[in-house]
Amino acid sequence: MGAASRYWKFITIDATGRRKVEEIASAKVFLKQLFREQIGQPDVGDAMWQRQLWRLLLQDSTRGMADVCLRCFISHQIEQVCVQLETQFxxxxxxxxxxxxxxxxxxxxxxKEREKGGKRESNYKSLATEILQSFDPERSSLATWTTRLVKHHQELNKFLLERGVYLISNWAILNDTKRKQLQRIFSEFCRFTSVEIERACILLDSYHAVYRRDRLKSRQSLRADLTATLPESLPLRSRCLPPTDTQLQQIAQLFRAKTSQILSGESVMKELQDMAEYLREYRIYVRGGKPPEESLDEPNNREFAVSIKANIFGSTLEEREEETEFLKLYRDSFEKSLDEAVKGAIASRISLLQRQNSQASQQFLLALNLFHCQAKSMAEIASLVGLQAQYQVTRLLKLKEFRSDVRQQMLKLLRNWVLEKATAYADPEQLQTLSERVDTALDEQITAIIQQAEAEACTAKKTSVKSLFTEKICQHLQELKF
Structure with missing residues (x-):
């Protein structure tokens, strides 16, 4: 009876936006008369109910009640999609x-039908109406069709984009990204080196060669399923599924043939997902969305303390208080270590450039300021620092090398701090075990900061929100009068 009630209980919202459920008594009576033998049978699926209701929808005498029953079901499915989106994002x-x-x-x-006795007067076209007008029970279930149209709803997607959610799979993003688009995005927004960009392009080409080939075959075999009448807002395309193990191996083989580099299927999967995430951040930006933000106070930053907790802290109240104290000290030290590492990396680069060319060191500081603090593009920076082309700015900044230098210095500083502070909480036997785990735990934390800085490079031109890494650079450059 619970499943059947979805066809006579209608989910809507009140004037304040709160969810409410209305039982439509006439629909309940209608269904119980129509399906008196099936009501309450657990093995009767939605497909049977929907096919019969759809046939009744085409008959004048039963159209009204069949329409009400189907709309009740749609309201339940819409709610489930919203619940799923809340759970996921x-x-x-x-x-x-x-x-x-x-x-x-x-x-x-x-x-309105209940209130007006079946005389519906409205020019407004709701999502449920759009779903019913485009639904074909021979090609899809009503639940699947409803889910699809909800996730393509224009205003819903606009709202989600404003919060940094883009409801397109990684594989769909990669599938419809052209090589020239990737080159432009990775060059202008991600500021990757030419070597990194070429590698990414070759991997994307390999992905396209395998994935698009198999996708075309699949679509040809299901061409009849793709000719249904779709609402204008919904593109005519089938879902992009993750590549199979066989496809990953084939992509790796093509990549190897072009680069002589050997990648495992797992490595191909990871690199493709990383590439897609950069592209996702770019698409969120150009659609007016919000880039992701992180803070040292977020739960992720407890992961370091959790990862070494077993080696230092127990579960008593006193030990939990010690853990809280240690974590607070760690947060302070983390930020101080990042500050010192940034200053050290900048000083090292200046020292190196001064030995080569005194003018280059000043260009480096100015370019670093323009890139991180003023969010200028490489082309804009070139003209402002007196260089002829953006590749010269890339070579001057060497951002990947710079971030790596910060990372190594920060790892060294934090490791020494952690082991020193841990002596106040752990006994000598614990310290030996702890020392073996500190490098791994710290490496994960520092890598997260560096990856955030790399991701920010894709959106730095579009938002005033800066990562902690960028804030430290700008603070130090301000001290240096740049």
Whole structure:
């Protein structure tokens, strides 16, 4: 009876945006008369209910009630999609299902029919109406079709983009990204080196050669399923699934043939996902979305303390208080170590450039300021520092090498601090075990900061929000009067 009730209980929102469930008594009576033998049977699926209701929708005498029953089901499915989106993205991106409901639970025709005795007068086309008008029970289930249209809803996607959520899979992003687009995005927004860009392009070409070939074959075999009438807002395409193990191996073989570099299937998967995430951040930006933000106070930054907790802290109240104290000291030291590492890396680069060319050291400081603090493009920086081309700026900054230098200095500083402070909490036997784990734990934390800086390079031109890495650079450059 619970599953059947989805066809006579209607989910909507009230004037304040709160979810409410209305039982439509006439729909309940209608269904119980129509399906008196099937009601309550657990093995009766939605497909049977929907096919019969769809046939009744085409008959004048039963059209009204069949329409109400299908709209009730659609309202339940829309709610489930919102719940799924909240579960998947809500906590990280700051929204709940209640924030999503007003965009898609916009169908009031069921309640109006009840109030007006079946005379529906409305020119507004709700999402549920769009779903019903484009649905074909011979090609899809109503649940699947509803899910698809909800996730393509324009206003819902606009809201999600503002919170940094782009509802397109990595594989769809890679599938429709052209080589020239990748070159431009990685050059102008990610500021990767020419070597890194060429490697990414070769990997993308290899992906396209395998993935698009197999996708074309699949679409040809299912061409009949792709000719359904779609709403204008919904592109005519099938879902992009993750590459199979066989496809990953074939991509690796093509990549090796072009570069002589050997990659495992797992490495191909990781590099493709990393590439897609850079492209995702770019697409979120150009669509007016919000880039991701991180803070040292977020739960991720407890991972370091958690990773060594077993070697130092126990579960008593006193030991938990010690853990909290240690974590606070660690946060302070983490930021101080980053500050010192940034200053050290800048000083090392200046010293090296001064030995080569005194003018180059001043150009480096100015370029670093323009890139990180003023979010200028490489082309803009070139003209401002007196260079002829953006590749010369890339060679001058050597951002990947600079970040690596900061990372190594920071790792050394933090490791010494952790081992020194840990002596106050751990006994000598524990310290030996702890020392073996500190490098791994710190490496993960520092890598996260560096990766955030790399990701920010894709969106630095678009947002005033700066990573901690960039803040430290700008603070130090300000001290140096740059």
């Amino acid at each position: 809500g906590r990280e991106h700051g929204f709940t299902r209640s924030d999503l409901f007003p965009f898609v639970l916009d169908d009031d025709s069921v309640l």
